[in-house]
Amino acid sequence: MIHFLLNNQRQSISTIDPNTTVLNYLRNVQRRMGTKEGCASGDCGACTVVLAEVENGQLAYRSINSCLTLLPALNGKQLLTVEDLKEADQLHAVQQAMVDHHGSQCGFCTPGIIMSLFAYQKNASQKKSIQNNPCVEFNKAEALAALAGNLCRCTGYQPIMNAAKEIGNHHQSDKFDQQKQRTIDILNSIQPVQCHAISNAQHSTTHALKTAFSPTTLQELDELLQQHPAAQLLAGGTDLVLDITQKHQSFNTLIYLGEILVLKQINLTATHIEIGAAVPLSQCHSVIAEEYPDFGHLLERFASLQIRNQGTLGGNIANASPIGDAPPALIAAGAILQLRIAGVRRFLPIDEFFVDYRKTQLAQGEYIEKIILPRKPQDSIYRVYKISKRLDDDISAVCAAIHIKINHGQVSSAIIAFGGMAAIPKRASHCEQALLNQVWAETTIHQAMDALQHDFAPLSDFRASADYRMRAAQNILLKCWIESQSALKPNANANHKPTQTLPHIPTRVTDYV
Known part of the structure; x- marks a missing residue:
């Protein structure tokens, strides 16, 4: 059974097809039609919703693509949709800013844009609170990053950016701020303490039994993989769920990794950075960027913020795509993978991990536990x-x-x-x-x-x-x-001058507005 808040209402689900996306749950079960399906592949952002979870005693708000998120990811969190923002007959400040700046025409993409802006506003407000500086100015780059995963065909982005600027410059307390402590208390009370599951058990007489397990420890995960060696591991799901939404496949047994705390931790040592396989890309960005700035710039261009909030570094490696962004950067950095099977660990250089197209060195029942990234030598x-x-x-x-x-x-x-x-x-x-x-x-x-x-x-x-x-x-x-040449000492290569220049190859996010 999973427990979560839908706005401020507690929800408990035990019987449902675990292949159900959050988008289909909202529209088909809850009959909330504000969240739209545009592409069902995480590209357009029309389905954007916000998940809030407790981190260090505070609420962290993250925009996600509901079309690529399965229900186990909701456990212990608060799910917010566009219907939840207004209070009585008064629009939320984010919605009002979009109205005032004419940020919507046909309106199909608007709910997703609203939710991305809502998450942006909450995070900007929290930054001001942490810095104890209510006068922190609007950061255009942060707003662009927040909206990069939302496409609009008719309005044009300038009115939307104008709304974002107003939101970033003028924050006023809302009902979510006023209910924050109550929300934190409820979410703390529904955190899992042991493995749990959802399944379509009531319908198993006419359909194949489908179950999603959510272990909370590595030991539980090891036991599940021994019992279900062919189970499909699920972390962020931003690639895996495409098999459901685009190829119309269905998985009989899923094991969700997002509640195993040790897989979501980052440890820093004098010589290495250790990143749990289930750490979302957005959460490991700052640590990687500080050590390897170019890798950090690459992560800024990795899909959209909604994808980075769900997708994991371990998943980007394990799916073994030949066009995955992270593997080349990790190979060049000399990363080591810590693998585990039935409690036994082994270490493998990442450049030896990939065998053939979509094939890896992982044995059945084996998984990536963490990615070990050496500190960058200062002179490299x-x-x-x-x-x-x-x-x-x-x-x-x-x-x-x-x-x-x-x-x-x-x-x-x-x-x-x-x-x-x-x-x-x-x-x-x-x-x-x-x-x-x-x-x-x-x-x-x-x-x-x-x-x-x-x-x-x-x-x-x-x-x-x-x-x-x-x-x-x-x-x-x-x-x-x-x-x-500019990074080397002046005398290191004095006799060798470049004889030609190349067209600029962009390597990071730039202003497009």
Whole structure:
């Protein structure tokens, strides 16, 4: 059974198909029609809702795509939809700002935009409270990030941004602030203490029995995997649930990982960053960005905020997509995976994890427990590049990560990894060998660019042709060398000047309004 708050009403569910998305639950069970289905793939944002949960004694509000979220993710949280914002006949300040600034025309996307702005307002208000500074100014970049996962075909984004600016500059207390302590108390009282489940048990005579288990410890997870070795693990679900919404598949046994606290922890040591496999991408961003700034910029371009609030680093690795953004960056950083099966752990370099298209080294019943990221050496150059058709909320055509060390003008170590160039995220071993122990010079880079053709034979698809992918990958190497010149000591490469410049390859979110 799962327990959660729908607005301020406690809900308990034990019997339901666990393949039910939050969107379908809201519309078909609760008959709440404000939340819309646009794409059912997490791209348009029309289905955006907000989850509130207790963190460090406070409420944390996060926007999510309800079309990609399954019901186990609601347990112990508060679910808020557009119907919950107004009080009596008075619109919430976020809704009123959208009206005042003419931020809606056809209105189909408006509920999702409203909920993204609501989460943005709550987080901006909390930042002002933490900083004890009510005069913190509107942050346009934060507003853009909050709205990057919401598409509008007719209004135009400037009126919506005008509403966001008003919301960011003028916060007034609302009913959620006034009810905060009551909400915290209720959520604390419904936190799980042991494994629980939901299933379609009452309908199992006519349909296959479908069950979702939610363990709270690694021991419970190990036991479940021994009992159900073919069970499908579920973390954020932002990729897995596409099989339900797009391919119309259904899973008989799901095991939800989001209530195992040790899988949601980040531990910092003097030499490593340890990230639990179920930590959402948005929550590990700041830690990664501080150590590896380019990796942080990559995460800012990873899908949308709604996806990053649900999707996990462990899931992005385990699904073994050849175009996943995180694996190349992790390979270049020298990340190690801590794997576990039946209580036994083993450690595997991430560049050895991927075997073939969507295949990994994981044995049946084995799972990723944590990702161990070495601290970045201060004297190394670490760069990440993502090439995609759209700057925000898009899948890579090519993703590259380059990590090199230069000693006395020569390359002493090199790890170069690519996504989108093969059936798996993969190191460019011939390219690395072309660089090792060579002068870090433009002639060396051109040799490494040629060597890439021995590392990869990319395919053509609707994102990019094989020729484009190879040319982009080669130019990324040259771009990295050109950019590195300012990072090196003045005398390290005084005799080698760049003879050409490249078109700008965007690597981070920019203003588009």
